[in-house]
Amino acid sequence: MIANAVTGPYKDGKADIDDSIALVIARTRQLGAHEVGHTLGFAHNYIASTNDDDDVMDYPHPKMSVDKDGNISIKNPYREKIGEWNKIAVNWGYRQYANDEQEKAGLQKILKDAYAAGHQFVADGPDSRGVSSLHADSHLWDFGDDVLKATKQMYEVRKVALAKFGLDNIADGTPLSSLEETLVPLYYLPRFQINATAKSIGGMIYGYEVKGAGLVPRHSMVSRERQDAAMDLVLEALSPDYLTLPKHILDLIPPKAFGYELTNESFPRDTGASFDALALVEAHANHTLGLLFDRYRLARVNDFNVRDSSQISLDRYIVKIAQNTILAARLDDPLKAAVQRRVGHVFVHYMMMTAADNEASPAVQAMAASHLAGLKGILEEKIAKEEMNREYKAHYQAQARRIGLFLEGKYMPKASDLAQIPPGEPI
Numbered sequence: 181m182i183a184n185a186v187t188g189p190y191k192d193g194k195a196d197i198d199d200s201i202a203l204v205i206a207r208t209r210q211l212g213a214h215e216v217g218h219t220l221g222f223a224h225n226y227i228a229s230t231n232d233d234d235d236v237m238d239y240p241h242p243k244m245s246v247d248k249d250g251n252i253s254i255k256n257p258y259r260e261k262i263g264e265w266n267k268i269a270v271n272w273g274y275r276q277y278a279n280d281e282q283e284k285a286g287l288q289k290i291l292k293d294a295y296a297a298g299h300q301f302v303a304d305g306p307d308s309r310g311v312s313s314l315h316a317d318s319h320l321w322d323f324g325d326d327v328l329k330a331t332k333q334m335y336e337v338r339k340v341a342l343a344k345f346g347l348d349n350i351a352d353g354t355p356l357s358s359l360e361e362t363l364v365p366l367y368y369l370p371r372f373q374i375n376a377t378a379k380s381i382g383g384m385i386y387g388y389e390v391k392g393a394g395l396v397p398r399h400s401m402v403s404r405e406r407q408d409a410a411m412d413l414v415l416e417a418l419s420p421d422y423l424t425l426p427k428h429i430l431d432l433i434p435p436k437a438f439g440y441e442l443t444n445e446s447f448p449r450d451t452g453a454s455f456d457a458l459a460l461v462e463a464h465a466n467h468t469l470g471l472l473f474d475r476y477r478l479a480r481v482n483d484f485n486v487r488d489s490s491q492i493s494l495d496r497y498i499v500k501i502a503q504n505t506i507l508a509a510r511l512d513d514p515l516k517a518a519v520q521r522r523v524g525h526v527f528v529h530y531m532m533m534t535a536a537d538n539e540a541s542p543a544v545q546a547m548a549a550s551h552l553a554g555l556k557g558i559l560e561e562k563i564a565k566e567e568m569n570r571e572y573k574a575h576y577q578a579q580a581r582r583i584g585l586f587l588e589g590k591y592m593p594k595a596s597d598l599a600q601i602p603p604g605e606p607i
């Protein structure tokens with residue numbers, strides 16, 4: 181589905197799907213090797229993608245790029261061989277030694293040589309999996325040795341593929357309403373790279389430090405420069421330019437054909453039977469702001485700043501997100517303006533959920549509550565003093581009103597109020 185969404189292989193009644201089939205076979209081959217790895221006793225190693233897919237125990241995302249002719253290339257989507265780390269792990273786990281002394285020295289040498297050659301191991305769980313995980317270079321479903329660079333590449337692929345998206349993305353004889361389910365993985369295509377990029381914010385770089393071993397460098401916070409660049413990339417995914425579907429796509433997708441229904445792999449919608457140009461935006465913003473407002477990330481942003489004043493403060497962090505969402509300059513284009521308002525709504529929702537989150541750190545709750553009080557004042561002043569259309573006025577009024585009710589303890593937003601992004605792991 182991802183391959184067909186980006187390449188549009190059904191031109192002129194033909195099905196040019198060789199690359200799509202090759203991708204599926206390459207993925208199946210990789211997955212087979214991965215499961216054999218588990219059978220041999222090996223754990224996930226999610227940093228391997230930064231090291232030329234050094235370990236089949238990573239979760240790989242298919243590699244794709246825009247070629248020189250402006251087409252999406254999915255050639256060589258996955259590495260076709262096991263990694264060097266796999267050979268090292270087999271050597272470490274299965275080599276026989278004559279006695280305990282030789283075994284101890286031999287195993288140490290294998291690891292020492294491996295780390296000296298640049299191989300790395302970072303496991304699953306709190307290091308790599310989930311929104312809150314800490315390691316800035318170890319992720320599920322990312323690719324490439326530079327997470328920010330790969331994210332920009334995926335944004336470019338998405339932009340080009342959306343511009344071309346149309347009837348060539350489904351086979352002849354397929355109802356046009358099925359374009360929607362083909363579009364879902366494309367519209368949200370960079371989501372795993374965005375997850376990975378967000379992990380630079382309040383993230384750390386580290387290996388597993390052992391006294392006397394000296395295999396890995398000491399752990400460190402991600403540099404301010406990289407955190408700022410990551411923040412800009414994540415905020416780009418909240419911008420109206422990024423989130424607004426091109427009009428040719430909105431005009432193309434009809435209501436569901438008889439016998440076909442919406443599934444959990446369709447876009448969310450508030451519009452009943454017609455395609456909804458805005459609920460899909462809400463779902464994307466929900467995903468992206470969920471990364472930025474993760475309670476552990478917020479606590480780390482604050483923690484890093486109080487330990488090292490060159491790191492961004494939680495205050496400036498929230499201001500920066502607000503300036504790119506609810507407080508961004510109003511737009512004239514009606515569709516982009518509506519997208520911007522929808523993102524602002526989700527931002528306010530997250531701010532209230534954070535202020536009310538008893539599991540967030542007290543400093544995080546306090547800063548979110550303080551900014552909400554300030555934001556209510558800013559919105560009321562805008563309504564009173566600035567010229568704007570009815571849509572923006574209603575939006576600002578609604579946000580100011582619910583912030584007021586929230587601060588008085590009369591309203592509590594829930595995560596389930598927001599549209600959810602459909603599942604989409606490239607398994």
Ligand SMILES: [Zn+2]
Nearest residue numbers: 214215218224
């Ligand atoms: Zn596995």
